[in-house]
Each structure stands twice: as C-alpha cells, then as structure tokens.
Amino acid sequence: FRKVTQFTRIAPSQGNVRFLSSSGSLTLASLGLKSEVKTVSANEKNKLQQGISTIEVPKSREKKRVSGNKQGLVKEKNPVDIMTAPFAAKSFSELGIPPLLVERLEKEGFTIPTDVQAAAVPTVLKNHDVVIQSYTGSGKTLAYLLPILSRVGPLKEELSDGYETGKKIDIEAVIVAPSRELGMQIVREVEKLLGPANKKLVQQLVGGANRSRQEDALRKNKPAIVVGTPGRIAEISAAGKLPTHGCRFLVLDEIDQLLAFTFREDMKRILDHVGRRPGARGGESNSPLVKRAARQTIMVSATVPFSVIRAARSWGCDPLLIQANKVVPIESVTPAGSVNIPGTPSTTDSSSNVQPMPDVQSLPPNLQHYYTITRIQHKVDMLRRCVHALDAKCVIAFMNHTKQLKDAVFKLEARGMNAAELHGDLSKLVRSTILKKFRNGEIRVLLTNELSARGLDLPECDLVVNLGLPTDSVHYAHRAGRTGRLGRKGTVVTICEESEVFVVKKLQKQLSLSIQACEFSEGNLVIIED
Numbered sequence: 176f177r178k179v180t181q182f183t184r185i186a187p188s189q190g191n192v193r194f195l196s197s198s199g200s201l202t203l204a205s206l207g208l209k210s211e212v213k214t215v216s217a218n219e220k221n222k223l224q225q226g227i228s229t230i231e232v233p234k235s236r237e238k239k240r241v242s243g244n245k246q247g248l249v250k251e252k253n254p255v256d257i258m259t260a261p262f263a264a265k266s267f268s269e270l271g272i273p274p275l276l277v278e279r280l281e282k283e284g285f286t287i288p289t290d291v292q293a294a295a296v297p298t299v300l301k302n303h304d305v306v307i308q309s310y311t312g313s314g315k316t317l318a319y320l321l322p323i324l325s326r327v328g329p330l331k332e333e334l335s336d337g338y339e340t341g342k343k344i345d346i347e348a349v350i351v352a353p354s355r356e357l358g359m360q361i362v363r364e365v366e367k368l369l370g371p372a373n374k375k376l377v378q379q380l381v382g383g384a385n386r387s388r389q390e391d392a393l394r395k396n397k398p399a400i401v402v403g404t405p406g407r408i409a410e411i412s413a414a415g416k417l418p419t420h421g422c423r424f425l426v427l428d429e430i431d432q433l434l435a436f437t438f439r440e441d442m443k444r445i446l447d448h449v450g451r452r453p454g455a456r457g458g459e460s461n462s463p464l465v466k467r468a469a470r471q472t473i474m475v476s477a478t479v480p481f482s483v484i485r486a487a488r489s490w491g492c493d494p495l496l497i498q499a500n501k502v503v504p505i506e507s508v509t510p511a512g513s514v515n516i517p518g519t520p521s522t523t524d525s526s527s528n529v530q531p532m533p534d535v536q537s538l539p540p541n542l543q544h545y546y547t548i549t550r551i552q553h554k555v556d557m558l559r560r561c562v563h564a565l566d567a568k569c570v571i572a573f574m575n576h577t578k579q580l581k582d583a584v585f586k587l588e589a590r591g592m593n594a595a596e597l598h599g600d601l602s603k604l605v606r607s608t609i610l611k612k613f614r615n616g617e618i619r620v621l622l623t624n625e626l627s628a629r630g631l632d633l634p635e636c637d638l639v640v641n642l643g644l645p646t647d648s649v650h651y652a653h654r655a656g657r658t659g660r661l662g663r664k665g666t667v668v669t670i671c672e673e674s675e676v677f678v679v680k681k682l683q684k685q686l687s688l689s690i691q692a693c694e695f696s697e698g699n700l701v702i703i704e705d
C-alpha cells in the first residue's frame with residue numbers, strides 16, 4: 176500500500192480533530208503521519224488568504240506493494256440463493272482453478288482472490304452466461320480470465336468433454352474491449368499468466384496496428400485467445416480470416432461502452448459470428464455436451480445501466496448478474512430498482528446506452544472527492560497547485576477537448592512539472608511509450624481525454640483531476656476509478672468554474688457521495704465547509 180495518508184478536519188470553532196475515514200479506528204499517531212487539512216467555513220476563506228497559516232500536507236509518502244486483497248471476504252446470503260459459490264474464498268485453488276494456473280498466479284504475486292473474483296470464477300466455470308459488475312480496480316479482468324484459462328490453453332484442467340480430442344483449428348476465446356490501450360493491457364495480463372513460453376497463444380487485434388501482420392500472426396500462431404477492438408475484430412472476421420465459429424468464450428469488456436452506436440455494426444458482426452449462441456441451432460437440448468458446445472457470453476463493466484441488462488437478456492442464455500459477492504439471475508433485475516441490490520439508489524430505464532445510473536458500488540471505497548473553483552484561464556495553474564498540495568506522484572488529468580492538452584502540457588512543463596499528453600490522434604507507439612514513462616514515474620502528470628477513462632490500470636495513480644467536467648456520472652465514475660485501485664487510497668479533484676458548481680452537486684447526488692469544496696492555498700489543501 177501507499178502509506179495511508181489521512182487528512183484530518185479541524186473544525187475552527189471547536190479545534191477538535193476527527194477523521195474523515197469511515198473506519199474510525201485510525202489515529203494519526205498510529206499511522207505516524209501528520210497529514211492534515213484545515214477545514215474552514217466559506218466566510219473564513221478570506222482570512223486564510225490573508226496569511227493565517229494552514230497545516231502542511233506531508234511531502235513524503237512511503238510506498239509498499241499491494242500483495243492482494245486483504246479486506247475480509249464477506250460471505251453474504253445470496254438474495255435468490257441460486258448459487259452456493261465459495262464467496263469467502265481465501266485462495267484461488269478453492270475456486271476450482273486448475274493447479275497449474277494457481278501456480279502461475281502465485282508466481283505473479285496473486286494469492287488471494289478479490290470478492291468479485293471469488294464470486295465470478297466458480298459461476299463462469301459452471302458455464303453460465305454472466306454480467307460482471309464491480310467497482311473500478313476491483314479485479315474484474317482476472318475474474319473472467321481465470322475461468323477462460325482454466326478451460327483454454329496449456330494451464331487448463333484436462334476434461335473428457337469432447338474438446339480435448341482432435342486438432343484445434345478455431346479460436347476458443349474472443350475478448351472485445353472498446354480501446355486499443357485496454358485491449359493491449361488485457362493481452363499483457365493473459366501473457367503474464369500464460370508465461371513466456373506460451374505468449375503466442377494470445378493475439379492482439381487492435382486498431383491502429385498493422386492489420387496484415389495481425390492476420391499473418393493468426394495464420395502462423397493459431398492463437399487460442401484473441402483480444403481486440405470491435406472494429407478490427409469485425410474487419411478481420413468479415414475478411415474470413417478469423418475462425419471463431421467454434422469459439423467457446425466471448426467477453427465484452429466495458430460492455431456499456433460497447434453498446435454505443437459507433438460500435439453497433441461491428442458488435443453485430445462479432446455477436447453473429449463468434450461461437451454458437453446458446454439456444455440457437457440445436458441449443459434446445461439440455462444435454463451438458465450441447466450446453467458446453469454453446470458460446471458462453473461474459474459481459475463486464477463497473478457501470479451497468481439497464482441497456483446492458485436488456486442486451487444480456489437477448490445475447491445470453493439465462494444470464495446471471497454478479498455484483499461484487501452477489502449472484503442473481505438477470506431476470507430478477509428491474510429497470511427501476513438497480514437490480515434489487517440493497518442500499519443502491521434507484522435508476523430509470525432509457526433507450527440511451529449510457530444512462531447515469533452508477534452508484535457508489537461503481538467507485539472504489541477509498542476515494543476522497545473534492546472540487547475547487549477557479550476561472551477557466553487559471554485551471555492549469557490550479558492543477559499544478561493541487562498536485563503540489565497533495566504531493567501527488569502520478570496524476571491523470573482529464574480535459575474534454577484534445578486541442579487543449581498540448582497547451583496544458585506546455586504550461587506545466589514551463590513551471591518545471593513533467594507532463595505529457597495522451598490521446599487517440601497519437602500513434603500506437605507514442606501512446607505506449609507515454610504510458611510506459613508514466614508507469615515508471617518519468618511523467619508526473621498525464622493530460623488526457625476520455626480515451627483513458629475506461630479500464631486503464633495504472634496502479635500508481637494517486638490523483639485524478641477533472642479539468643473539464645465529465646459529461647455525466649458514468650463518466651465521472653470511470654475517470655475517478657483510475658485512482659484508488661485495489662484498495663489503494665486515491666484523491667479525485669474537479670476543478671470547475673463558479674457556473675459549473677451545480678453540475679458537481681448533481682454528480683454528488685447521483686453518485687451518492689460527498690464531493691467537498693476545497694482550495695489549494697500556500698501548498699495546502701484547505702477544505703471549505705459548504
């Protein structure tokens with residue numbers, strides 16, 4: 176873990192200290208930290224600006240590696256009690272994963288399954304079609320990769336189910352992601368698990384890369400798994416160069432985004448040509464072999480609007496919805512009730528694909544949310560002050576227009592802050608070089624657009640800044656989710672104009688979270704009481 180940096184709030188009238196943490200058991204002394212933030216009422220702001228001192232936010236933070244999900248894996252009674260999955264699994268082997276794969280996981284430092292993995296892996300291993308919803312950074316990628324690698328490739332368990340005989344000609348799993356970066360990231364994750372000797376069993380088919388080279392690799396390597404963007408997969412499929420009719424797994428990662436109009440034609444091609452849909456052509460039979468021969472569809476996102484539920488009903492066979500450690504049949508999900516999950520705000524159905532229905536479950540629990548007001552022309556400077564005040568090391572700042580990014584980078588660099596822009600107009604090579612530099616700390620602030628909001632796993636990111644407001648709460652949730660991954664602490668700051676504050680208030684309400692007003696003054700974060 177990044178050493179826990181606990182901000183405290185000092186009520187000016189009482190002078191007493193209380194923690195913003197919900198745990199309640201932490202003390203500054205126990206944490207060995209002095210990180211403090213002064214809270215002032217709005218009308219005390221002026222005094223503060225006139226030189227009344229504030230308390231320093233610490234300038235140094237220790238880093239430790241995250242070795243696993245140490246949070247208690249709570250066994251909850253399933254509302255519809257259709258599965259008795261080991262929701263309190265303490266190890267991957269308990270989930271029914273073959274020993275070779277468990278060994279690989281351990282080698283890569285994965286020892287304890289996260290909640291969503293504990294729920295999803297056994298469910299997918301039982302051949303169910305599923306929608307997996309869990310907050311950003313909770314480990315959804317492994318939640319679907321592990322069951323696939325338990326059935327496909329060299330780490331699988333040996334089953335006498337008719338799949339082991341004969342020479343494999345078809346691709347066995349197709350994973351679709353809405354962006355090239357996310358596609359490449361998933362490829363890296365699969366390669367990591369397969370190990371260097373079997374890397375060629377996975378092939379990337381992302382746009383922006385050389386298509387004929389991808390087709391050559393498909394022909395030569397005969398990969399078992401392909402990962403790509405909808406356009407490129409559909410293109411190669413339409414050219415008759417993607418043998419997917421016998422495919423057993425179709426994964427749609429960031430499913431709510433894949434439902435967007437721009438992907439419609441490509442998605443139709445993929446859904447029609449990857450594997451055999453359960454229920455279609457002979458799928459009436461209940462024989463296990465027929466069921467095994469049908470395609471299993473796995474849909475994944477941190478945000479699941481009702482349009483996804485509708486899509487899952489039409490694309491899958493009796494799909495189940497997995498939400499953290501709960502599993503319910505999709506049929507029990509209603510448009511108005513955000514899926515019968517207690518404690519979540521209600522949602523409404525709409526024909527739009529991206530409906531503003533995320534709830535706190537879409538966001539990691541360890542995030543602190545703030546907003547600060549400034550004029551448009553001072554936003555980049557405010558970003559710089561914010562980075563200094565929070566002593567953030569790895570910052571992702573979102574802007575809404577690609578054209579603005581270069582100027583912002585220039586301004587930050589001019590003030591000695593390492594920054595770079597990342598957007599879709601850059602070549603694939605430039606984008607991956609920038610991401611590499613960001614990962615290894617050479618770039619402190621990554622200025623980007625919506626491209627980076629989905630799925631990107633940059634675990635060191637400790638601060639997300641919205642320089643332009645996200646279009647809705649779904650976009651806020653995915654942007655914010657680039658920090659605070661897998662139990663780490665993270666801060667999200669929205670820098671807005673006075674006239675935009677009402678949007679922040681609306682986001683706060685829709686997401687059921689507290690976005691506190693703050694200022695960055697003399698190197699400190701100062702919380703303003705509304």
Ligand SMILES: Nc1ncnc2c1ncn2[C@@H]1O[C@H](COP(=O)(O)OP(=O)(O)OP(=O)(O)O)[C@@H](O)[C@H]1O
Nearest residue numbers: 243287288289311312313314315316477630632661
């Ligand atoms: N069981 C585990 N133990 C330790 N680390 C894990 C485990 N599962 C996943 N991780 C790590 O947690 C990080 C987040 O995982 P992942 O990217 O799959 O999250 P996600 O839920 O898909 O997020 P998003 O919604 O943003 O796509 C990754 O760095 C991953 O390697």
